[in-house]
Amino acid sequence: MEIKYCQSCGMPLQNEQDFGTNHDGSKNEEYCNYCYQKGEYTSNYTMEEMIQHCAQFVDEFNKDSGSSYSKEEAIIEMRKYFPTLKRWSGK
Numbered sequence: 001m002e003i004k005y006c007q008s009c010g011m012p013l014q015n016e017q018d019f020g021t022n023h024d025g026s027k028n029e030e031y032c033n034y035c036y037q038k039g040e041y042t043s044n045y046t047m048e049e050m051i052q053h054c055a056q057f058v059d060e061f062n063k064d065s066g067s068s069y070s071k072e073e074a075i076i077e078m079r080k081y082f083p084t085l086k087r088w089s090g091k
Helices: 047-055 058-065 071-084
Strands: 019-021 027-032
Touching (some): 058 071
Antiparallel strands (some): 019 027
């Protein structure tokens, strides 16, 4: 099964509880529950603010993925990746 990723923060959507919700309470398969609830974004971050927010979770990401990014390396990679996500690409 192909892993879906949050189109706002890039988090893998691996379990039902990871998914955000639409206005009617139904599951939203494009965004995580941290970024999207009840049909709305949970924050008004700019892309750069979202990158800085996500950068605080680098240690957790490294542990879960077996990676060894420094915070600075992760920020560089997110600046490349985030423009491809639906929220930031304008698509």
